[in-house]
Each structure stands twice: as structure tokens, then as C-alpha cells.
Amino acid sequence: MITMAGLIEYEKAQAMLARAGIKTVESSYVSSAEASIKFAGGGPIVLKAISQKALHKSHSGLVRLNLWTPEQVRSAYADLAKTAEKFKPYRILAQKMIHGSVEVIIGGKTDAQFGKMLLLGLGGVYVETFKDVALRACPIQKYDAQSMLSQLKSKPIIAPDKASEELIVSLLLKVSKMFESSKATELDLNPIILHDGTYHAVDLRIIE
Amino acid sequence: MKPQHQYRYQDINPIINPKSVAIIGASDKPEKVGHVILKNYVDVGFQGQLYPVNINTEPNGKIMGHTAYRSILDIKKPIDLAVIAIPAELVPKALEECGKAKVSGVVIVSGGFAEVGNQKLEDRIAEISRKYRMPFIGPNCLGVMDPRSRNDTLFLPTSKIDRPKIGGVSFVSQSGSVGSSTLDLISGEGFGLAHFISYGNATVVDEVDILNYLADDPETKVIVYYLEGVKRGKEFMEVAKRTGNKKPVVIIKGGRSPAGVSAAHSHTASLAGSAEAYEAVFRQSGFIVAEELDDLLYFAKIFETQPLTTGNHIAVMTNGGGHGVLATDALYLTGLQFPKLEPSTEKALRKAMPPIVNIAMPLDIGGEADAQRYINALEILAKDPNVDAFLIIALFQTPGADEKLANTIAQFASNSKKPVVVVSTGSTYTRSHTALMEAAGVPVYDDPVAAARSLAALIKYSKFRNKMIV
Structure with missing residues (x-):
């Protein structure tokens, strides 16, 4: 089992992104089903178990989506805690559920030769399937961000209009700046959900 | 170290x-x-x-x-x-x-x-x-x-x-x-x-x-x-x-x-x-x-011989139907396209070309076309602002294609402000004419696909130089 030694704790990572003006979904660590219900405040939520030992949360069965009622939350919480046993120690994170039709990935890595690189692609579950991604070396300029987007086959899905194009370009520039100036060596914002003319990163992984 | x-x-x-x-x-x-x-x-x-x-x-x-x-x-x-x-x-x-x-x-x-x-x-x-x-x-x-x-x-x-x-x-x-x-x-x-x-x-x-x-x-x-x-x-x-x-x-x-x-x-x-x-x-x-x-x-x-252009409308002229079709496929597959000719261009071509020539892209000027017919058509097309570059197919197996044609194309290309590529497919006789055109600085290709890919590379680079998103 691969563990991620340098994985930055979720709330800290979220704060790093917030400082860079990058929006993440509202979330909070919870220690009980009741706390989760309180966090939900009547809206739908997601529960995730976070563990250094689980590389891919969804592959490891550590995500429960679309929980509306207190009953759903209680049963999902109990079930998730049971599944997460084998990844101890873990914590459970509650997030507001966001609905959007398009998911993108923005990532960063450190190349042995060229240093920090930035990646944009069609995100979520499609990342590994279609591998429709564009890569650039940091620091990127606006031109690079635009050309990354236009390099993607899925551009008409991700950015069907001028406004969504500008949204992605400005987000890419923010992530590039944040990644370059931080000690982070790897970064995954995946998925970032595009919805209602804006976006929220709903899963994040920053490795130092 | x-x-x-x-x-x-x-x-x-x-x-x-x-x-x-x-x-x-x-x-x-x-x-x-x-x-x-x-x-x-x-x-x-x-x-x-x-x-x-x-x-x-x-x-x-x-x-x-x-x-x-x-x-x-x-x-x-x-x-x-x-x-x-x-x-x-x-x-x-x-x-x-x-x-x-x-x-x-x-x-x-x-x-x-x-x-x-x-x-x-x-x-x-x-x-x-x-x-x-x-x-x-x-x-x-x-x-x-x-x-x-x-x-x-x-x-x-x-x-x-x-x-x-x-x-x-x-x-x-x-x-x-x-x-x-x-x-x-x-x-x-x-x-x-x-x-x-x-x-x-x-x-x-x-x-x-x-x-x-x-x-x-x-x-x-x-x-x-x-x-x-x-x-x-x-x-x-x-x-x-x-x-x-x-x-x-x-x-x-x-x-x-x-x-x-x-x-x-x-x-x-x-x-x-x-x-x-x-x-x-x-x-x-x-x-x-x-x-x-x-x-x-x-x-x-x-890249050595042709000017840069960011326009992707390629005029195709040929003395062989099949090569025209292959070139068309190759152009569109590499993201290039035909120009929409001005009515005045079409009118001039209609007047200059024999009735058997269909005035449309690719312009097939006929298997019997000679140097004169080539240059007549090329000069009309060169005036059309919608044409960004030329792909000229010259098959030297045909009776009208000879040294004069090679020289004519070479001269047209040397004077052209727009990029020109030539496709000539063939063996010994063709190659001697290919060499003649290349010596004058015209890029000649055996294969329409290679010619189209090369044009696409030229245009892509030109767009980069002009900071246009490709």
C-alpha cells in the first residue's frame, strides 16, 4: 500500500487555496452522524473518509454521495466508518453536495528536468479513461492557459462559451501562481465542478 | 558535475x-x-x-x-x-x-x-x-x-x-x-x-x-x-x-x-x-x-523557403482528378480548408479556362493542361484575397506537363507573397522536374498528405508567432 508522506492535511490545503483565491466546496471534519446532519443544515452532503493510506478515495470505497435526509446521513456515516476501518487512522469529512454537469482537473507536478508543470483536463471519473489533458511548464502566461484549453478535445464541453473560457483561464493562472510560489511538489484539484457560472474544487490533494 | x-x-x-x-x-x-x-x-x-x-x-x-x-x-x-x-x-x-x-x-x-x-x-x-x-x-x-x-x-x-x-x-x-x-x-x-x-x-x-x-x-x-x-x-x-x-x-x-x-x-x-x-x-x-x-x-x-501565413485557406489546383481528391482529404484532415473564391475570381477563371474545367475547389484544370493554362489560373487565384496559400499539383506524366511547366511554377512561386507547395508524384522524368523546381526554392512533395501536413505546420507556427490560439 502506497502512503503519501507529504500529503497536506485537508483543511490546511483548503486554506492555502483560499489564500490564492481558489474556491473550494464548503466542508468540515465531523466526528459523528449527528454532527454531519447539523453541518448539512437540510441540504445534501457528501461524506468522505480521509486517510494517508488511501490514495484514491472513490476507488477505496471511501466516498458517499448525495445524502439528503438525516436517515441517509446516519446510515452512510455508519457504513463509511466500517469501510474506513482498514485505512486507520482516518477522519471523516462532510462536504456540501454540488451539482454540476462538467468536472475538470487542474493539477501540478514537479518534473525532474523542467521543474513545476501545470495540467488541465476533463476531470472526475473521465481523467483516466480519456486522458484528455494539456500540460505546460510553470510559470504559465495567459496565452499558455488559453492554448491549454483549446488543446483539449473536450473544450466544447468544458468551455462552451466565452464566460466559461475566461473562468477556466483565470483559475489556471491562479493555480499556477499558487503552485509556483508554494513548497508543494504535486497537486490535484479533481474534480473541480463547474456550475452556475462558477466553480468549486470538491476534492484536493496537495503534496509537499 | x-x-x-x-x-x-x-x-x-x-x-x-x-x-x-x-x-x-x-x-x-x-x-x-x-x-x-x-x-x-x-x-x-x-x-x-x-x-x-x-x-x-x-x-x-x-x-x-x-x-x-x-x-x-x-x-x-x-x-x-x-x-x-x-x-x-x-x-x-x-x-x-x-x-x-x-x-x-x-x-x-x-x-x-x-x-x-x-x-x-x-x-x-x-x-x-x-x-x-x-x-x-x-x-x-x-x-x-x-x-x-x-x-x-x-x-x-x-x-x-x-x-x-x-x-x-x-x-x-x-x-x-x-x-x-x-x-x-x-x-x-x-x-x-x-x-x-x-x-x-x-x-x-x-x-x-x-x-x-x-x-x-x-x-x-x-x-x-x-x-x-x-x-x-x-x-x-x-x-x-x-x-x-x-x-x-x-x-x-x-x-x-x-x-x-x-x-x-x-x-x-x-x-x-x-x-x-x-x-x-x-x-x-x-x-x-x-x-x-x-x-x-x-x-x-x-520553412526554409516559404513565407509565414496565419490564414488556412488553401487554393488547390491540379491536372489530375484523383490527386485533387487526395489533397482535399489531406487538407481537411489537418484542419485546413478551401478558400471561398470571390465572384470576380470565378468570373475571370470561367473566361480563362476551357469549358470542361469546373470552376470550383479543387480546381481541376484538366489532364491536357500546359504551362500557359497553369499560369493563367494561378495569376487569377493570386489576386483573390481569400486565398492564403497554394497547393499546386503538377503530374508530369501528362502530355502537357514539361520543363516549361516546371519553370513556370518555379517562377510563380518565387514571386508569390503567399506560400506555395507543389505535389509531383512520379519517377525518373518527374524527379528531374522536381529538382528543377526545388533548385528555385519551391518545396515539392511526392505525396499530397506530406504537402498538406507541411502547410499545416507552417500555419500553426505562424499563429504561434502571432500569439494566436491554435
Whole structure:
């Protein structure tokens, strides 16, 4: 089992992104089903178990989506805690559920030769399937961000209009700046959900 | 440890373009590498001073008719370039003497260094170079060839490899075998060479220095590069961007390992391996990536001779229906398209062409078309503002196609402000006419697909230069 030694704790990572003006979904660590219900405040939520030992949360069965009622939350919480046993120690994170039709990935890595690189692609579950991604070396300029987007086959899905194009370009520039100036060596914002003319990163992984 | 260095244009130029050359290891014995090198200098007619150096030289000895020296220190005249072709273990001493003799630069042809595990010996020569601030290319390399000054360190006999004519394409190859075989092909193509550089182990002069040199070199219009890897990534990125914004660089990357070979912690790391990182840097620098060796040649010749254009409306003219169809497919598959002709253009064409010619793209002017019909149509199309470039198909198997047609097309292309490519498919008779057009600076292709791909590469690069998103 691969563990991620340098994985930055979720709330800290979220704060790093917030400082860079990058929006993440509202979330909070919870220690009980009741706390989760309180966090939900009547809206739908997601529960995730976070563990250094689980590389891919969804592959490891550590995500429960679309929980509306207190009953759903209680049963999902109990079930998730049971599944997460084998990844101890873990914590459970509650997030507001966001609905959007398009998911993108923005990532960063450190190349042995060229240093920090930035990646944009069609995100979520499609990342590994279609591998429709564009890569650039940091620091990127606006031109690079635009050309990354236009390099993607899925551009008409991700950015069907001028406004969504500008949204992605400005987000890419923010992530590039944040990644370059931080000690982070790897970064995954995946998925970032595009919805209602804006976006929220709903899963994040920053490795130092 | 790589030595800290930054060699500029004027530091490298004496190696490429020397006025005096000492050949260390020159010999009368035909089996010696130093013999072949000296013989090549003599055979290709090097313009400057030649000094054979061989440790076994007798007093007043001569090698191939030239006064020979036991050591480079005995020459006592300014030396721009020393070519070292002696066993590896003797190289440090010879290099040290080059330093003392104030040689400007060196090519070390000899192998037997880091490539066979002898890192220590390689470190030693790097240190000597640093001490005298005397750059060298190699070791373990073919070195350089410059058709203008006829500087030629290649140990390949002139009888076995053609030497290209003078031109604007500089060809750089990390590998000697890709270098020499492609060089042979270049000679067979219609375009000419500015410089050839094969730099082997890149111990001192590496890809950063070479790109930097070629970016500033006035003879170099196009750079064609076979690259396996770089050693100074950040500096390479910088010089690559500077170069790509100045002149076209057509690159082929050897050793493309699959993405994410190591255990990756993130999606990003698994999707973005080393090959993808190189590709990203090439894209950001506007480099034109060739997928195969043929593309290097196809792209090089369009970039050497044709003007840039960001427009992608290609007028296609043909004297063969099938070739017109193939060219159309190739254009649209590479993202190019036909122009929408002005009504005035259509009207003029209708008047100038016989009734059997359908006035539409691709313009098939008929199997019996001769030079006159070609030029009539071309001149009308050239006036149409919607035409950005020309793809002219001239099949020389037809009765109307002859030397006059080749000359007509060559002349039209030479005067055209818009890019022109020609497709002529065929054998002996065709090739003699292809050569005629290429000599006049027209890129000619056997295959409509190669012609379309080359146009697409030209347009893509032009858009990069104009900061248009592609």
C-alpha cells in the first residue's frame, strides 16, 4: 500500500487555496452522524473518509454521495466508518453536495528536468479513461492557459462559451501562481465542478 | 558535475566557422579516423589553414602534403579549431596543449568516455575546458559541418555520404547515426544546409549552447533538431522560448518513455510523464514536433523557403482528378480548408479556362493542361484575397506537363507573397522536374498528405508567432 508522506492535511490545503483565491466546496471534519446532519443544515452532503493510506478515495470505497435526509446521513456515516476501518487512522469529512454537469482537473507536478508543470483536463471519473489533458511548464502566461484549453478535445464541453473560457483561464493562472510560489511538489484539484457560472474544487490533494 | 558555463555566439562560432584548423591524430594511414577527417578537409576544399598534428611526426614531416607537427604547441599560429581524433586516454594531454596554444574551440571526435562508463576521464576533460575557458563539442561525436567555410569534422568518407548544398537549414543531432543518415537524405532533398552539429556526450557544449548559437546565427533560418534529452532543463526552456520566437524549430524527440512509469501519487503525476513534459516545453516554445524522420525533411523545406501565413485557406489546383481528391482529404484532415473564391475570381477563371474545367475547389484544370493554362489560373487565384496559400499539383506524366511547366511554377512561386507547395508524384522524368523546381526554392512533395501536413505546420507556427490560439 502506497502512503503519501507529504500529503497536506485537508483543511490546511483548503486554506492555502483560499489564500490564492481558489474556491473550494464548503466542508468540515465531523466526528459523528449527528454532527454531519447539523453541518448539512437540510441540504445534501457528501461524506468522505480521509486517510494517508488511501490514495484514491472513490476507488477505496471511501466516498458517499448525495445524502439528503438525516436517515441517509446516519446510515452512510455508519457504513463509511466500517469501510474506513482498514485505512486507520482516518477522519471523516462532510462536504456540501454540488451539482454540476462538467468536472475538470487542474493539477501540478514537479518534473525532474523542467521543474513545476501545470495540467488541465476533463476531470472526475473521465481523467483516466480519456486522458484528455494539456500540460505546460510553470510559470504559465495567459496565452499558455488559453492554448491549454483549446488543446483539449473536450473544450466544447468544458468551455462552451466565452464566460466559461475566461473562468477556466483565470483559475489556471491562479493555480499556477499558487503552485509556483508554494513548497508543494504535486497537486490535484479533481474534480473541480463547474456550475452556475462558477466553480468549486470538491476534492484536493496537495503534496509537499 | 556539469561545469558552470554559458557560451555565447562568438564563443561557439570559431568551432563552426573556423579560419584555421588543427587536426590532432591526422595520419597518412587510411584506416585512421584522423586520416579520413584530414582527407575530407582536403577533398571538400576547406578555405582556411590546415595543420595536421601527429605525435609520431618526423622533423620536416608532411601528412597529405601539409606540413605536420608533433604537438599543437609547435604550430605557433592562431588556431580557431582543433579536431581531436586520438584514443580517449591521450585526449586530456592533447586538450591541455590546445588550451596552452590558446585554441578558440575544440571538437573531440574520440569515443571512450562516459558513454562506456569512463566518467572520470570525461570529468577531466571538462575540467581542462573550464580552466582555459575553451569550449569543446563532444566527445564521442561526429562534430560539425559547415558548407560555407567547408569546415567538416565528419569522419565519414565523402564517397559514402553526400554533402548538402549551402542553405538556411541548420541540423542538430545528439545522435551521430541519426545525424549522418539524415544529413545524407538532406543532400538528396532540394534544400540546403547552414550548419550541421552532432554533439555526442554534450560534456561542455550542450543543447542550451547550441540552440543559443543558432538563435543568433544569421545564416540559420530554420533549425531541425534530433533530441534525446536535455541536461539543463530550466536554461533549455529559456533558450527554447527565445529561439522559437525568432525562427522555426522542427524537433523530433527520441526516447519517449510511457507516461507515469514510476509510482505516482496523484492523477497529475500519472498523466504527465517525462515525454509529456518535453512536449509541453516544445509547445510553449512554438517548436514544430515531427513524429517521424520524414517530417523533419518535409517541414524543413517549407520553412526554409516559404513565407509565414496565419490564414488556412488553401487554393488547390491540379491536372489530375484523383490527386485533387487526395489533397482535399489531406487538407481537411489537418484542419485546413478551401478558400471561398470571390465572384470576380470565378468570373475571370470561367473566361480563362476551357469549358470542361469546373470552376470550383479543387480546381481541376484538366489532364491536357500546359504551362500557359497553369499560369493563367494561378495569376487569377493570386489576386483573390481569400486565398492564403497554394497547393499546386503538377503530374508530369501528362502530355502537357514539361520543363516549361516546371519553370513556370518555379517562377510563380518565387514571386508569390503567399506560400506555395507543389505535389509531383512520379519517377525518373518527374524527379528531374522536381529538382528543377526545388533548385528555385519551391518545396515539392511526392505525396499530397506530406504537402498538406507541411502547410499545416507552417500555419500553426505562424499563429504561434502571432500569439494566436491554435
